[in-house]
Amino acid sequence: MKESSWRIVIGALAMIIGIIAGICIQSSVMIEIDNKIRYSELLNWITAIIIGIWVGYILKNKFENSKVIKNYLLDDIKGISIDVSLLKVYCYNLKPKNILTEEERKEIMAKLNIIDKKILIFSNMLLNCYPKEYQRMQDTLNGAFISFNRKVTGDEFYEKNIANTYFDNIVTESAMFEICLRKLNIIIIKEL
Amino acid sequence: MLTNNFIKNTMDIKYRINVAKDFSAYPAGRYKSEGDTSGEAFLLDNLIGNLFAAIISNTSLEIDLTGMNGYPSSFISGSFGKITNELGKVIGIKEASKAIKKHIVLKCDDSAVRKQAVMDEIDNPITKTK
Numbered sequence: 416m417k418e419s420s421w422r423i424v425i426g427a428l429a430m431i432i433g434i435i436a437g438i439c440i441q442s443s444v445m446i447e448i449d450n451k452i453r454y455s456e457l458l459n460w461i462t463a464i465i466i467g468i469w470v471g472y473i474l475k476n477k478f479e480n481s482k483v484i485k486n487y488l489l490d491d492i493k494g495i496s497i498d499v500s501l502l503k504v505y506c507y508n509l510k511p512k513n514i515l516t517e518e519e520r521k522e523i524m525a526k527l528n529i530i531d532k533k534i535l536i537f538s539n540m541l542l543n544c545y546p547k548e549y550q551r552m553q554d555t556l557n558g559a560f561i562s563f564n565r566k567v568t569g570d571e572f573y574e575k576n577i578a579n580t581y582f583d584n585i586v587t588e589s590a591m592f593e594i595c596l597r598k599l600n601i602i603i604i605k606e607l
Numbered sequence: 608m609l610t611n612n613f614i615k616n617t618m619d620i621k622y623r624i625n626v627a628k629d630f631s632a633y634p635a636g637r638y639k640s641e642g643d644t645s646g647e648a649f650l651l652d653n654l655i656g657n658l659f660a661a662i663i664s665n666t667s668l669e670i671d672l673t674g675m676n677g678y679p680s681s682f683i684s685g686s687f688g689k690i691t692n693e694l695g696k697v698i699g700i701k702e703a704s705k706a707i708k709k710h711i712v713l714k715c716d717d718s719a720v721r722k723q724a725v726m727d728e729i730d731n732p733i734t735k736t737k
Contacts, residue, residue, distance in 0.1 A: 538719035568679035
Protein backbone atom coordinates (compact mmCIF):
# COMPACT_ATOMS: atom_id res chain seq x y z
CA MET A 416 0.00 0.00 0.00
CA LYS A 417 1.25 3.52 -0.74
CA GLU A 418 2.43 5.84 2.03
CA SER A 419 -0.41 8.28 1.32
CA SER A 420 -3.03 5.50 1.67
CA TRP A 421 -1.56 4.49 5.06
CA ARG A 422 -1.81 8.09 6.21
CA ILE A 423 -5.51 8.20 5.31
CA VAL A 424 -6.17 4.92 7.19
CA ILE A 425 -4.26 6.12 10.29
CA GLY A 426 -6.08 9.46 10.17
CA ALA A 427 -9.49 7.77 9.91
CA LEU A 428 -8.66 5.39 12.80
CA ALA A 429 -7.50 8.29 14.97
CA MET A 430 -10.76 10.08 14.25
CA ILE A 431 -12.89 7.05 15.14
CA ILE A 432 -10.92 6.49 18.37
CA GLY A 433 -11.39 10.17 19.21
CA ILE A 434 -15.16 10.01 18.67
CA ILE A 435 -15.51 6.84 20.82
CA ALA A 436 -13.37 8.37 23.59
CA GLY A 437 -15.47 11.55 23.44
CA ILE A 438 -18.74 9.60 23.79
CA CYS A 439 -17.34 7.60 26.72
CA ILE A 440 -16.17 10.72 28.58
CA GLN A 441 -19.48 12.54 27.91
CA SER A 442 -21.57 9.59 29.20
CA SER A 443 -19.59 9.41 32.45
CA VAL A 444 -20.25 13.08 33.27
CA MET A 445 -23.71 14.40 34.22
CA ILE A 446 -24.80 17.22 31.94
CA GLU A 447 -25.93 20.35 33.83
CA ILE A 448 -27.65 23.32 32.23
CA ASP A 449 -26.36 26.64 33.44
CA ASN A 450 -28.86 29.46 32.78
CA LYS A 451 -26.50 32.26 33.78
CA ILE A 452 -25.14 34.45 30.99
CA ARG A 453 -21.43 34.91 31.22
CA TYR A 454 -19.92 37.88 29.41
CA SER A 455 -16.79 35.89 28.65
CA GLU A 456 -18.94 33.39 26.72
CA LEU A 457 -20.68 36.17 24.83
CA LEU A 458 -17.27 37.53 23.91
CA ASN A 459 -16.27 34.04 22.86
CA TRP A 460 -19.28 33.77 20.55
CA ILE A 461 -18.75 37.21 19.02
CA THR A 462 -15.07 36.46 18.44
CA ALA A 463 -15.98 33.14 16.78
CA ILE A 464 -18.49 34.91 14.47
CA ILE A 465 -16.00 37.63 13.53
CA ILE A 466 -13.27 35.07 12.82
CA GLY A 467 -15.79 33.01 10.83
CA ILE A 468 -16.74 36.00 8.67
CA TRP A 469 -13.08 36.98 8.24
CA VAL A 470 -11.99 33.49 7.17
CA GLY A 471 -15.10 32.58 5.19
CA TYR A 472 -15.67 35.83 3.40
CA ILE A 473 -12.66 38.15 3.37
CA LEU A 474 -9.80 35.63 3.39
CA LYS A 475 -11.53 33.20 1.03
CA ASN A 476 -12.38 35.97 -1.43
CA LYS A 477 -8.86 37.32 -1.26
CA PHE A 478 -7.42 33.87 -1.91
CA GLU A 479 -9.78 33.21 -4.80
CA ASN A 480 -9.09 36.62 -6.38
CA SER A 481 -5.37 36.05 -6.07
CA LYS A 482 -5.80 32.64 -7.69
CA VAL A 483 -7.65 34.16 -10.67
CA ILE A 484 -4.97 36.85 -11.13
CA LYS A 485 -2.20 34.25 -10.89
CA ASN A 486 -3.93 32.14 -13.52
CA TYR A 487 -4.06 35.17 -15.84
CA LEU A 488 -0.35 35.83 -15.31
CA LEU A 489 0.52 32.18 -15.85
CA ASP A 490 -1.57 32.13 -19.05
CA ASP A 491 0.25 35.26 -20.27
CA ILE A 492 3.62 33.60 -19.65
CA LYS A 493 2.41 30.46 -21.41
CA GLY A 494 1.31 32.55 -24.41
CA ILE A 495 4.71 34.28 -24.59
CA SER A 496 6.45 30.92 -24.35
CA ILE A 497 4.40 29.49 -27.23
CA ASP A 498 5.16 32.53 -29.43
CA VAL A 499 8.89 32.34 -28.68
CA SER A 500 8.83 28.69 -29.63
CA LEU A 501 6.94 29.41 -32.88
CA LEU A 502 9.43 32.14 -33.81
CA LYS A 503 12.36 29.84 -33.07
CA VAL A 504 10.91 27.12 -35.31
CA TYR A 505 10.15 29.65 -38.06
CA CYS A 506 13.72 31.00 -37.97
CA TYR A 507 15.30 27.56 -37.77
CA ASN A 508 13.36 26.41 -40.83
CA LEU A 509 15.07 29.23 -42.74
CA LYS A 510 18.52 27.82 -41.92
CA PRO A 511 19.10 26.26 -45.38
CA LYS A 512 18.89 29.76 -46.90
CA ASN A 513 21.72 32.24 -46.65
CA ILE A 514 19.65 35.39 -47.08
CA LEU A 515 16.29 36.46 -45.74
CA THR A 516 13.72 37.97 -48.07
CA GLU A 517 11.85 41.17 -47.19
CA GLU A 518 8.71 39.11 -46.53
CA GLU A 519 10.55 36.79 -44.15
CA ARG A 520 12.01 39.75 -42.27
CA LYS A 521 8.56 41.29 -41.97
CA GLU A 522 7.16 37.99 -40.68
CA ILE A 523 9.90 37.74 -38.06
CA MET A 524 9.36 41.36 -36.99
CA ALA A 525 5.61 40.75 -36.75
CA LYS A 526 6.17 37.71 -34.53
CA LEU A 527 8.55 39.71 -32.31
CA ASN A 528 5.95 42.47 -32.12
CA ILE A 529 3.32 40.01 -30.93
CA ILE A 530 5.65 38.83 -28.14
CA ASP A 531 6.37 42.47 -27.26
CA LYS A 532 2.66 43.24 -26.94
CA LYS A 533 2.05 40.14 -24.82
CA ILE A 534 4.84 41.27 -22.51
CA LEU A 535 3.09 44.66 -22.26
CA ILE A 536 -0.19 43.01 -21.24
CA PHE A 537 1.60 40.85 -18.66
CA SER A 538 3.52 43.85 -17.30
CA ASN A 539 0.43 46.01 -16.88
CA MET A 540 -1.39 43.29 -14.98
CA LEU A 541 1.66 42.67 -12.81
CA LEU A 542 2.04 46.38 -12.06
CA ASN A 543 -1.63 46.75 -11.14
CA CYS A 544 -1.89 43.65 -8.98
CA TYR A 545 1.60 43.11 -7.54
CA PRO A 546 3.41 46.48 -7.63
CA LYS A 547 6.03 45.34 -5.11
CA GLU A 548 7.10 42.40 -7.24
CA TYR A 549 6.80 44.28 -10.51
CA GLN A 550 10.31 45.71 -10.91
CA ARG A 551 12.19 42.49 -10.18
CA MET A 552 10.07 40.38 -12.53
CA GLN A 553 9.93 43.05 -15.22
CA ASP A 554 13.72 43.47 -15.26
CA THR A 555 14.13 39.72 -15.70
CA LEU A 556 11.61 39.52 -18.52
CA ASN A 557 12.88 42.67 -20.27
CA GLY A 558 16.47 41.46 -20.11
CA ALA A 559 15.56 38.11 -21.66
CA PHE A 560 13.51 39.67 -24.46
CA ILE A 561 16.11 42.34 -25.28
CA SER A 562 18.76 39.65 -25.51
CA PHE A 563 16.54 37.50 -27.75
CA ASN A 564 15.62 40.49 -29.94
CA ARG A 565 19.32 41.35 -30.23
CA LYS A 566 20.14 37.87 -31.54
CA VAL A 567 17.23 37.79 -34.00
CA THR A 568 17.45 41.34 -35.39
CA GLY A 569 21.19 41.90 -35.19
CA ASP A 570 23.33 42.81 -38.18
CA GLU A 571 23.09 39.29 -39.66
CA PHE A 572 19.35 39.79 -40.05
CA TYR A 573 20.08 42.08 -43.03
CA GLU A 574 23.23 40.41 -44.33
CA LYS A 575 23.45 38.81 -47.75
CA ASN A 576 25.37 35.79 -46.58
CA ILE A 577 24.01 34.66 -43.25
CA ALA A 578 26.14 32.19 -41.34
CA ASN A 579 24.55 29.05 -39.86
CA THR A 580 25.57 30.27 -36.41
CA TYR A 581 22.91 33.00 -36.69
CA PHE A 582 20.13 30.39 -36.66
CA ASP A 583 21.86 28.27 -34.01
CA ASN A 584 22.26 31.31 -31.77
CA ILE A 585 18.53 32.02 -32.07
CA VAL A 586 17.79 28.49 -30.84
CA THR A 587 20.19 28.94 -27.91
CA GLU A 588 18.78 32.35 -27.01
CA SER A 589 15.21 31.08 -27.21
CA ALA A 590 16.17 28.37 -24.70
CA MET A 591 17.55 31.07 -22.40
CA PHE A 592 14.30 32.98 -22.82
CA GLU A 593 12.34 29.84 -21.95
CA ILE A 594 14.45 29.36 -18.79
CA CYS A 595 13.62 32.93 -17.76
CA LEU A 596 9.90 32.36 -18.39
CA ARG A 597 9.95 29.22 -16.23
CA LYS A 598 11.67 31.17 -13.46
CA LEU A 599 8.85 33.70 -13.64
CA ASN A 600 6.33 30.86 -13.49
CA ILE A 601 7.93 29.59 -10.29
CA ILE A 602 7.91 33.09 -8.77
CA ILE A 603 4.21 33.49 -9.63
CA ILE A 604 3.29 30.11 -8.17
CA LYS A 605 5.47 30.20 -5.06
CA GLU A 606 5.99 33.83 -4.13
CA LEU A 607 3.02 35.91 -5.26
CA MET B 608 7.62 52.18 -15.59
CA LEU B 609 11.09 53.35 -14.71
CA THR B 610 13.97 50.99 -14.19
CA ASN B 611 17.19 51.46 -12.29
CA ASN B 612 19.33 52.75 -15.13
CA PHE B 613 16.95 55.58 -15.97
CA ILE B 614 18.01 59.03 -14.81
CA LYS B 615 15.04 61.12 -13.79
CA ASN B 616 15.22 64.07 -16.12
CA THR B 617 13.95 67.32 -14.65
CA MET B 618 14.92 69.61 -17.54
CA ASP B 619 12.36 71.26 -19.76
CA ILE B 620 11.52 69.38 -22.92
CA LYS B 621 12.24 71.70 -25.81
CA TYR B 622 12.74 69.24 -28.66
CA ARG B 623 10.65 66.27 -29.63
CA ILE B 624 11.02 63.37 -32.05
CA ASN B 625 8.31 60.84 -32.70
CA VAL B 626 10.20 58.03 -34.42
CA ALA B 627 7.14 56.46 -36.06
CA LYS B 628 5.76 59.78 -37.37
CA ASP B 629 8.90 61.84 -38.00
CA PHE B 630 11.09 59.01 -39.30
CA SER B 631 9.56 55.60 -39.92
CA ALA B 632 7.24 53.13 -38.22
CA TYR B 633 9.31 50.34 -39.77
CA PRO B 634 12.93 51.00 -38.77
CA ALA B 635 15.40 48.52 -40.21
CA GLY B 636 19.14 47.98 -40.45
CA ARG B 637 22.26 49.74 -39.28
CA TYR B 638 23.76 51.56 -42.27
CA LYS B 639 22.20 53.93 -44.78
CA SER B 640 23.24 51.47 -47.49
CA GLU B 641 20.68 49.06 -45.97
CA GLY B 642 17.82 51.50 -46.50
CA ASP B 643 16.35 54.90 -45.74
CA THR B 644 14.93 53.67 -42.45
CA SER B 645 18.26 52.53 -41.01
CA GLY B 646 19.81 53.53 -37.70
CA GLU B 647 22.44 55.63 -39.45
CA ALA B 648 19.75 57.52 -41.38
CA PHE B 649 17.84 58.23 -38.17
CA LEU B 650 21.04 59.32 -36.43
CA LEU B 651 22.00 61.76 -39.18
CA ASP B 652 18.55 63.05 -40.14
CA ASN B 653 16.83 63.29 -36.75
CA LEU B 654 18.81 62.39 -33.68
CA ILE B 655 22.12 64.22 -33.91
CA GLY B 656 20.74 67.69 -34.65
CA ASN B 657 18.00 67.57 -32.02
CA LEU B 658 20.26 66.12 -29.36
CA PHE B 659 23.00 68.71 -29.90
CA ALA B 660 20.39 71.49 -29.82
CA ALA B 661 19.06 70.11 -26.52
CA ILE B 662 22.58 69.89 -25.05
CA ILE B 663 23.49 73.44 -26.12
CA SER B 664 20.25 74.92 -24.75
CA ASN B 665 20.49 72.76 -21.60
CA THR B 666 17.06 71.29 -22.22
CA SER B 667 15.73 67.84 -23.01
CA LEU B 668 14.92 65.96 -26.15
CA GLU B 669 11.85 63.75 -25.89
CA ILE B 670 12.01 60.70 -28.11
CA ASP B 671 8.66 59.00 -28.51
CA LEU B 672 9.07 55.34 -29.43
CA THR B 673 5.33 54.63 -29.56
CA GLY B 674 4.02 53.11 -32.76
CA MET B 675 7.24 51.53 -33.97
CA ASN B 676 6.75 48.11 -35.51
CA GLY B 677 9.62 46.37 -33.82
CA TYR B 678 12.98 47.74 -32.87
CA PRO B 679 15.76 45.85 -34.63
CA SER B 680 18.87 45.85 -32.50
CA SER B 681 20.95 46.89 -35.52
CA PHE B 682 18.78 50.04 -35.82
CA ILE B 683 19.12 50.92 -32.14
CA SER B 684 22.82 50.18 -32.23
CA GLY B 685 23.29 52.16 -35.45
CA SER B 686 21.67 55.25 -33.95
CA PHE B 687 21.76 55.43 -30.12
CA GLY B 688 24.77 53.12 -29.84
CA LYS B 689 26.69 54.92 -32.56
CA ILE B 690 26.27 58.40 -31.04
CA THR B 691 27.35 57.11 -27.60
CA ASN B 692 30.35 55.42 -29.17
CA GLU B 693 31.43 58.48 -31.13
CA LEU B 694 31.06 60.78 -28.13
CA GLY B 695 32.72 58.11 -26.00
CA LYS B 696 35.83 58.25 -28.16
CA VAL B 697 36.32 61.83 -26.93
CA ILE B 698 35.08 61.80 -23.32
CA GLY B 699 34.81 58.08 -22.49
CA ILE B 700 31.81 55.78 -22.84
CA LYS B 701 30.63 56.19 -19.25
CA GLU B 702 30.61 59.99 -19.46
CA ALA B 703 29.08 59.90 -22.92
CA SER B 704 26.17 57.70 -21.85
CA LYS B 705 25.67 59.88 -18.77
CA ALA B 706 25.60 63.06 -20.87
CA ILE B 707 23.20 61.59 -23.44
CA LYS B 708 20.84 60.20 -20.80
CA LYS B 709 20.84 63.59 -19.09
CA HIS B 710 19.35 65.23 -22.17
CA ILE B 711 17.07 62.45 -23.43
CA VAL B 712 13.58 61.58 -22.23
CA LEU B 713 12.23 58.36 -23.67
CA LYS B 714 8.52 57.81 -24.04
CA CYS B 715 6.72 54.67 -25.11
CA ASP B 716 3.09 53.79 -24.50
CA ASP B 717 2.86 50.50 -26.36
CA SER B 718 5.83 48.50 -25.17
CA ALA B 719 7.24 47.63 -21.78
CA VAL B 720 10.66 46.76 -23.22
CA ARG B 721 11.49 49.34 -25.91
CA LYS B 722 12.73 52.11 -23.59
CA GLN B 723 14.89 49.61 -21.75
CA ALA B 724 16.39 48.35 -25.02
CA VAL B 725 17.42 51.90 -26.00
CA MET B 726 18.78 52.67 -22.53
CA ASP B 727 20.79 49.43 -22.54
CA GLU B 728 22.30 50.41 -25.87
CA ILE B 729 23.28 53.86 -24.57
CA ASP B 730 24.83 52.25 -21.48
CA ASN B 731 26.65 49.49 -23.36
CA PRO B 732 26.91 50.41 -27.03
CA ILE B 733 27.77 47.58 -29.39
CA THR B 734 30.76 48.55 -31.49
CA LYS B 735 30.78 47.54 -35.13
CA THR B 736 32.97 48.80 -37.92
CA LYS B 737 32.04 48.62 -41.56
